[in-house]
Amino acid sequence: MLKIMKYSFFDLIRSRWSFVYFGFYFLLGMTLLFLNNDVSKAIITMMNIIVVLTPLIGTIFGVMYYYNSKEFTELLMAQPLKRSTIFLGQYFGLALSLAGSLVLGLGIPFAIYGVVGSAALLSFALLLAVGALLTFIFVALAYNIGLANDNKIKGFGIAILMWLFLAVVYDGIFLISLFVFDDYPIDKFSLIASTLNPIDLSRILIILELDISVLLGYTGAVFQQFFGTSLGMIASFGLLFTWVALPIGLIVRQAKRKDF
Amino acid sequence: MFRLTILFLTLHFLAFSKQIDVCKNCTQTNIQSAISVADSGDMVFVKAGTYNEYDITINKPLTLKGEKGTIVDGQKKGYILKIEANHVTVSGLHLKNVGMSFTKDFSAIHVYKAKNFKIENCTLEAVFFGMLIEKSNTGLIKNNVVSGEGTQEITSGNGIHLWHCNNVVVENNHCHNVRDGIYFEFVTDSKVLNNLSNHNLRYGLHFMFSNHDTYNDNTFRENGAGVAVMFSKFIHMERNVFEKNWGTASYGLLLKEIYDAEIINNRFEGNTIAINIEGSTRVNYFNNILKGNGWGVKVAGACYKNVFEHNSFSSNAFDVSYNSKMNDNSFNENYWGDYTGYDLNKDGIGDVPHRPVKLFSYIVNRTPETIVLLRSLFVDIINFSEKVSPVFTPDDLVDEKPLMSFK
Amino acid sequence: MIRVEGLKKSFGKLTVLDNLDLKIEKGGIFVILGPNGSGKTTLIKSVLGMVVPNAGNISIDNQPILKEWQYRGNIDYLPQIANFPSNLSVSELLKLVKELRDKPTRDQELIALFGLEPFLDKKLGNLSGGTKQKVNLMLTFMFNSPLVILDEPTSGLDPIAMLHLKELIRAEKENGKTVLITTHIMSFVEEIADEIVFLLDGKIYFKGSIQELQQMTGQVDFEHAIAAILRREHA
Structure with a gap:
C-alpha cells in the first residue's frame, strides 16, 4: 500500500492543480495575516473558508482522481496486489497530497508571520488538523461515490450534491427544524444533529476553541456538559476520526465486491 | 521591665498620644484588653505573633496597627474586629477565620455608624464577609487583600460590603474567592479605584441604589457572573477592565x-x-x-x-x-x-x-x-x-x- | 493450465457469462473471439480477478484463484486502454511496476526494441496514444510469467511495433508459455492463433484450431467462417 501511496502522492503533488491549491492557501494566509494584523480574526476568516472549501476540493479531486486513474487502476489490478491495497494506496496518496497543500499553504505564511510560540498557535494547529481531517473525510466519501458509480457524469453530480447538502442544505434543514420544534427540549437533538455532519462537527471543534464564551451562554445541561468541559473537544475529535474511518472501511468493502 | 518603662516614657513624651504594645510578653497580651486600657487617640501596636481573638470591639477613636507577622485568628467564631467609633484607623493586620452564619453577617472587620475610618494594608483571609461597613461616612479602604474560601453563594459573604454609606474611597484592594468582590447598596458620592476583583462566586462588583459614584481603573476578571449594576443614577465608569467572565x-x-x-x-x-x-x-x-x-x-x-x-x-x-x-x-x-x-x-x-x-x-x-x-x-x-x-x-x-x- | 467451471456473471439483468466451462492447456497461443458483448473481456477479467463471478470456479495450475491475489504475480496482463498517471515519468512507472513484482525483468531489451529511450524521462500525460501502448507492452512483456493475457494488444500500434509484437508473442510461445489474446483483427488471429475460443451468448460456442473451424463451417476463408457462425446463430 505504501508503494502505491508513494507513487500516487508523487503523481499528484506534481500536478498543476496541487500547485494552484497550495498557492491559493498560501496567498490567503499571506493576505489575511499581513493585511489585517489580527491573528484571531485571520483564524476566524480561515475557518470560514476551510470548513467549506476543503470538503469541496476534497470531493472534486476525489471523484476526478478516481475516474482519471481508472485505467491505471486496472493495470494495478493485474499485479499481485490486494484490491484494498490499491484503493487505499491511491486514497491516502490523494488525501495526503491535498492535506499537504493545505498545511503547507497556510503553515508557511503563519511560520513567516511568527505564530509559533504565540497564543494563537493552538487555534491555528487545530484549524490545520480539522482541515486535514475534512480532506481525508471528503476524499474518502468521493472515492466511495466513484466506486459506486461507473458513470463519470453521474458520479460527479452526486459528489457535488453531497457537498452541497452537507455544507449548506443540512444546516438549513437543521435550523428550520430547531425553529419548528422550539417548544420541545431540543438541546440534545441539536448537539446530536450537529455531530452527524462532519462539516458541522469541524466547525464546532473550532468554535469551541475560538468562541467558547458564546457557547457557554446557555443554560441547557447538555450544552454545559459538552461545551464547558474538555469532553466537547475529545468527543468531537473522536467523532471526526470515526468520520474518517467509516468511509475508508466502506472503500475497502466496495472495492472487494466491485467489477472492473 | 526597666527598659520597657523607659521606652514607654520616651514614647509618651515624643507623641501626644501613647502607644500600647501587645505581645506574648507585654503587659497587654491580647488586643481587646489593650483597647480597653487605651485612651482616645492612642495607638495599639500588635507585635508579631498569632492571637486567637474574636469580636474585638473598638469603641473609641484610636489607631490599631499590626507588626509584620501579626495574625489574628477568629477561629470561625464570629466577627473579628468591630469598629463602632469615629476616627479609627486599622492597618497592617492579618485577620483570618471569620465565623459563618445564616442569620448574622459575620465579617473580619465590621464598621458600624462610624465616621472618618481608615482600613489600610490589611489581609483578610478565610472570611465570610470581609469588610462590612454600615451607615458610615467618610472612609478610606486602601491596599487590602480580602479572600474567602466559599464554594457556594449561600455559604459565603462579600469581600468589601458597604451599606448606607457615603463619601468612601475604596482603592487598590484585591478581593477574590468571596461571593461579591465589592458590594454597594445605598452608597453615594463614593469612589472605587484601581481594585482587582477576581474569581468571585457571583459578582466582581455589585451595586444597587447607589448614585453619584465613580468606578475607575478596576479590573474584574473571571467572576461567576461578572459585574452587576442596578437601579442607580449618575454613575461614572472609566478605564475598567472586564475580562473572562464566562458562564x-x-x-x-x-x-x-x-x-x-x-x-x-x-x-x-x-x-x-x-x-x-x-x-x-x-x-x-x-x-x-x-x-x-x-x-x-x-x-x-x-x-x-x-x-x-x-x-x-x-x-x-x-x-x-x-x-x-x-x-x-x-x-x-x-x-x-x-x-x-x-x-x-x-x-x-x-x-x-x-x-x-x-x-x-x-x-x-x-x-x-x-x-x-x-x-x-x-x-x-x-x-x-x-x-x-x-x-x-x-x-x-x-x-x-x-x-x-x-x- | 487454466480451468474454468460453471462460470456465471451478470451485470444487473444482463447475463454475460452463462455457466461457462473452459480448459486451456499449457503452451500455445489462444485467441478468444466473439461478437461485441459476448463476454470476452469479462472472461479475461474473471481470470485476473478483476471481475467477481456470481458462481463457478476458476483455477490456474490446479490452484483456485477466486479471492486470491498472489497468483497474479505469475500473469502478464496487457490492459485494453493504456492510461497512466499523467504526472509520473515513464521510468518512474517502470520502477513502480518493478517494485510491485520484485522479479527479474528484461525492460532494457524492450525499451530498445520499441525505441522508448527518448521518452523515459517524459511525463506519461504528454505521450501519444501509440507510445503509451508501447509502454503498456513493455510493462507486460518485461516479466517472464508462464501466462500472458493480452486484451486488444494491437490498438494504436504502428506497423513496426506490430511486427515486434508478433515476434514477442511467438517468442513467448516458443518459451512454452500460454498466451491468451482477445482481438478484433482477423488477419492477426489467422497469423498467430494456435487455437480459437469462440464465445457466443456467454457460452463457449467453439474451441479448436482455425482448420477445424473452417471444416465445421465449410468455409475456406477464416473471416467468412466467423461470419457464417454469426449468420447461423441469427438466422
Whole structure:
C-alpha cells in the first residue's frame, strides 16, 4: 500500500492543480495575516473558508482522481496486489497530497508571520488538523461515490450534491427544524444533529476553541456538559476520526465486491 | 521591665498620644484588653505573633496597627474586629477565620455608624464577609487583600460590603474567592479605584441604589457572573477592565435600570456577554473596546436614548443583539471588525453604513439551541440576505459613519 | 493450465457469462473471439480477478484463484486502454511496476526494441496514444510469467511495433508459455492463433484450431467462417 501511496502522492503533488491549491492557501494566509494584523480574526476568516472549501476540493479531486486513474487502476489490478491495497494506496496518496497543500499553504505564511510560540498557535494547529481531517473525510466519501458509480457524469453530480447538502442544505434543514420544534427540549437533538455532519462537527471543534464564551451562554445541561468541559473537544475529535474511518472501511468493502 | 518603662516614657513624651504594645510578653497580651486600657487617640501596636481573638470591639477613636507577622485568628467564631467609633484607623493586620452564619453577617472587620475610618494594608483571609461597613461616612479602604474560601453563594459573604454609606474611597484592594468582590447598596458620592476583583462566586462588583459614584481603573476578571449594576443614577465608569467572565448567566457588565451614566474607555474581553442592558436610559458609551466576547452589547428591551460612539467592536460572535425591532439608541462612528464596506475618500469613515445586528443573533435569542450553527455557511447566507433587506432586525439600527480603524 | 467451471456473471439483468466451462492447456497461443458483448473481456477479467463471478470456479495450475491475489504475480496482463498517471515519468512507472513484482525483468531489451529511450524521462500525460501502448507492452512483456493475457494488444500500434509484437508473442510461445489474446483483427488471429475460443451468448460456442473451424463451417476463408457462425446463430 505504501508503494502505491508513494507513487500516487508523487503523481499528484506534481500536478498543476496541487500547485494552484497550495498557492491559493498560501496567498490567503499571506493576505489575511499581513493585511489585517489580527491573528484571531485571520483564524476566524480561515475557518470560514476551510470548513467549506476543503470538503469541496476534497470531493472534486476525489471523484476526478478516481475516474482519471481508472485505467491505471486496472493495470494495478493485474499485479499481485490486494484490491484494498490499491484503493487505499491511491486514497491516502490523494488525501495526503491535498492535506499537504493545505498545511503547507497556510503553515508557511503563519511560520513567516511568527505564530509559533504565540497564543494563537493552538487555534491555528487545530484549524490545520480539522482541515486535514475534512480532506481525508471528503476524499474518502468521493472515492466511495466513484466506486459506486461507473458513470463519470453521474458520479460527479452526486459528489457535488453531497457537498452541497452537507455544507449548506443540512444546516438549513437543521435550523428550520430547531425553529419548528422550539417548544420541545431540543438541546440534545441539536448537539446530536450537529455531530452527524462532519462539516458541522469541524466547525464546532473550532468554535469551541475560538468562541467558547458564546457557547457557554446557555443554560441547557447538555450544552454545559459538552461545551464547558474538555469532553466537547475529545468527543468531537473522536467523532471526526470515526468520520474518517467509516468511509475508508466502506472503500475497502466496495472495492472487494466491485467489477472492473 | 526597666527598659520597657523607659521606652514607654520616651514614647509618651515624643507623641501626644501613647502607644500600647501587645505581645506574648507585654503587659497587654491580647488586643481587646489593650483597647480597653487605651485612651482616645492612642495607638495599639500588635507585635508579631498569632492571637486567637474574636469580636474585638473598638469603641473609641484610636489607631490599631499590626507588626509584620501579626495574625489574628477568629477561629470561625464570629466577627473579628468591630469598629463602632469615629476616627479609627486599622492597618497592617492579618485577620483570618471569620465565623459563618445564616442569620448574622459575620465579617473580619465590621464598621458600624462610624465616621472618618481608615482600613489600610490589611489581609483578610478565610472570611465570610470581609469588610462590612454600615451607615458610615467618610472612609478610606486602601491596599487590602480580602479572600474567602466559599464554594457556594449561600455559604459565603462579600469581600468589601458597604451599606448606607457615603463619601468612601475604596482603592487598590484585591478581593477574590468571596461571593461579591465589592458590594454597594445605598452608597453615594463614593469612589472605587484601581481594585482587582477576581474569581468571585457571583459578582466582581455589585451595586444597587447607589448614585453619584465613580468606578475607575478596576479590573474584574473571571467572576461567576461578572459585574452587576442596578437601579442607580449618575454613575461614572472609566478605564475598567472586564475580562473572562464566562458562564450561562455571566456578564462583563450587567446594567439594569441605570440612568444618566458614563461608560468610557473600558475594555471588555472574553466575556460571555460584554454588556447586557435592560431598562437603561441616557447612558453614554464612549471609546470602549469590546473584543472577543460572545455578545458585545445585548439589549433586552426598554433602553432609550443611549449613545454608542467611538467604541471598537471586534471578534465578538455577535457585536450587537436586540430582542425586538424597536430601537431608540444611536450608534455612531464606532469601529466594527466585520465591516465590509470601503472608504474611497480616505477620511477614515466607511462610505457604506454598517448594520451591526445580525439575523442570526435574533434567531439565537428566540431559539438558543441554534447557537451550534454559529459561523456555518447557511447562517452566513441568511445573515447576508437580512443585511441586504432587514425584515426581523431593527432597520433603523445603523452606524452611518463606521470607522475604518480604531487606534 | 487454466480451468474454468460453471462460470456465471451478470451485470444487473444482463447475463454475460452463462455457466461457462473452459480448459486451456499449457503452451500455445489462444485467441478468444466473439461478437461485441459476448463476454470476452469479462472472461479475461474473471481470470485476473478483476471481475467477481456470481458462481463457478476458476483455477490456474490446479490452484483456485477466486479471492486470491498472489497468483497474479505469475500473469502478464496487457490492459485494453493504456492510461497512466499523467504526472509520473515513464521510468518512474517502470520502477513502480518493478517494485510491485520484485522479479527479474528484461525492460532494457524492450525499451530498445520499441525505441522508448527518448521518452523515459517524459511525463506519461504528454505521450501519444501509440507510445503509451508501447509502454503498456513493455510493462507486460518485461516479466517472464508462464501466462500472458493480452486484451486488444494491437490498438494504436504502428506497423513496426506490430511486427515486434508478433515476434514477442511467438517468442513467448516458443518459451512454452500460454498466451491468451482477445482481438478484433482477423488477419492477426489467422497469423498467430494456435487455437480459437469462440464465445457466443456467454457460452463457449467453439474451441479448436482455425482448420477445424473452417471444416465445421465449410468455409475456406477464416473471416467468412466467423461470419457464417454469426449468420447461423441469427438466422
